[in-house]
Amino acid sequence: MKVTLPEFERAGVMVVGDVMLDRYWYGPTSRISPEAPVPVVKVNTIEERPGGAANVAMNIASLGANARLVGLTGIDDAARALSKSLADVNVKCDFVSVPTHPTITKLRVLSRNQQLIRLDFEEGFEGVAIRSRCTSGLIRH
Structure with missing residues (x-):
């Protein structure tokens, strides 16, 4: 059976959702902290990747489709990192920047192929208007 893939280059997909930045800090552990019974990680590698809806948009673009991403961000380094990494893979971003909230x-934090902890930096975006921005994105798309 032959599988035929659709012509993604002609497709336009708008992704609306929670835009986030996934950060990974990697390094070895060789001792326990004297302040608490936790390992000390000497960070030697840092990675940043689009997460959530941004990851979905990136995957759509990797298939060759025209991807547009609509979502809420702060006005911060994380939003700038997302904009750059998504532009590098041809995702058009239509972020609603909310100055009172972080992206x-x-x-x-990972060591020895184990995730030691996950830290979430977020505040709810409840009450932030996005409907008109989505509608205008649909009209342009």
Whole structure:
């Protein structure tokens, strides 16, 4: 059986959802902290990747489709990192920047192939208007 893939280059997909930045800190552990019974990680590698709806948009673009992403971000380094990494893979971003909120960020600390902790930096975006921005995005798309 032959599988035929659709012509994604002609498709336009708008993704609306929770935009987040996934951060990963990697490093070895060789001792326990004197302040608490937790390992001390000497961070030697840092990675940042689009997460949540941003990851979905990135995957759509990787298939060759025209991807547009609509979502809420703060006005911060995480939003700038997302904009750059998504532009690098041809995702068009239509972020609603909310100056009173941080961009959702998930930080994972890993050592010896184990995730030790995840830290979430986020506040709810409840009450922030996005409907008109989505509608205008649909009209342009």
